[in-house]
Amino acid sequence: xxxxxxxxxxxxxxxxxxxxxxxxxxxxxxxxxxxxxxxxxxxxxxxxxxxxxxxxxxxxxxxxxxxxxxxxxxxxxxxxxxxxxxxxxxxxxxxxxxxxxxxxxxxxxxxxxxxx
Amino acid sequence: xxxxxxxxxxxxxxxxxxxxxxxxxxxxxxxxxxxxxxxxxxxxxxxxxxxxxxxxxxxxxxxxxxxxxxxxxxxxxxxxxxxxxxxxxxxxxxxxxxxxxxxxxxxxxxx
Numbered sequence: 208x209x210x211x212x213x214x215x216x217x218x219x220x221x222x223x224x225x226x227x228x229x230x231x232x233x234x235x236x237x238x239x240x241x242x243x244x245x246x247x248x249x250x251x252x253x254x255x256x257x258x259x260x261x262x263x264x265x266x267x268x269x270x271x272x273x274x275x276x277x278x279x280x281x282x283x284x285x286x287x288x289x290x291x292x293x294x295x296x297x298x299x300x301x302x303x304x305x306x307x308x309x310x311x312x313x314x315x316x317x318x319x320x321x322x323x
Numbered sequence: 324x325x326x327x328x329x330x331x332x333x334x335x336x337x338x339x340x341x342x343x344x345x346x347x348x349x350x351x352x353x354x355x356x357x358x359x360x361x362x363x364x365x366x367x368x369x370x371x372x373x374x375x376x377x378x379x380x381x382x383x384x385x386x387x388x389x390x391x392x393x394x395x396x397x398x399x400x401x402x403x404x405x406x407x408x409x410x411x412x413x414x415x416x417x418x419x420x421x422x423x424x425x426x427x428x429x430x431x432x433x434x
Contacts, residue, residue: 238420249426250367250410257420265421297366303420310355310414312422314366 210234211315213298219321226285228318230298237303239281240312241265241273243294250297256281257303288322295319327425329411335431336401344396344428346411353423355414356387358396360407361427367410370396401432 214229232239240255242265252265254273262273270292274282281300285292296319299312329346336342348356356373371378373385373394384397394411411425 240421247426250424252421255421301420308355308372310420310422311357311369311372314368317366 211298211300211313213296213315213318215318216316217319217321219323220285220288221323222289224285224288224322226288226320226322228283228285228296228298228320230281230283230300230315231279232281232300232313233279234300234302234313235278236300236313237278238301239275240299240301241271241281241283242297242299243267244297244317245294253283288320290322293320293322327411327413327423329425329428331426331428333429333431335433337433338401338403340401340432341397341399342401342430343398344409344411344430346394346425346428348392348394348411348413348423350413350416350423351389351392352417353413353415354417355422356385356394357412357422358383358385358394359410359412359424361410362407367424370409398430401430403432403434406430406432 211232241253242250256275272284297317298315301312302309327348358370359367360370361367373387377386382399386395408427408429410427415421
């Protein structure tokens, strides 16, 4: 089974702090993704990565950055946390490749971040 | 903007009922189609992929109509454990690894 793990289930930070959210997948997947999920807004893509050291902006990258130094690990960074970044953060991975089935994404359990 | 539209519900149905969810997508180049299930305060998990020929997995049947850009999910003999939010998901274009998620349809199965 694919396993995607996230560093914390719950996190409380103060405005202005630098926040690191880490995600690790154990199935040698090429693609990794960071989303945030808010009530009424659904899942929104923040950043994604197709390969090591490669990153692409998603729909809402402002206020975030990412790092992918190793294939299995994808980190989301909030440079200066703000209250409007309070949310559920979900990491996902997918195999990549030519088959349409390889687009299936496997999610981690999520990190519920509260910024005070 | 490429979107996936779903009725948010909630659908409140008695145990044993048959319920159908529909969704429409705007990107005609989409090639991958999925239904995900998300339980309250949990991560989304794949329920089933959706193929052009339609496919069935036990009590669940998914259909795809490419011409109308429409996807459906039918749940027969609903169980209490089917209560969840169902997300319609498509990839964001030909060859794209990105997925576009609908906002979900909430189902409550009532004893």
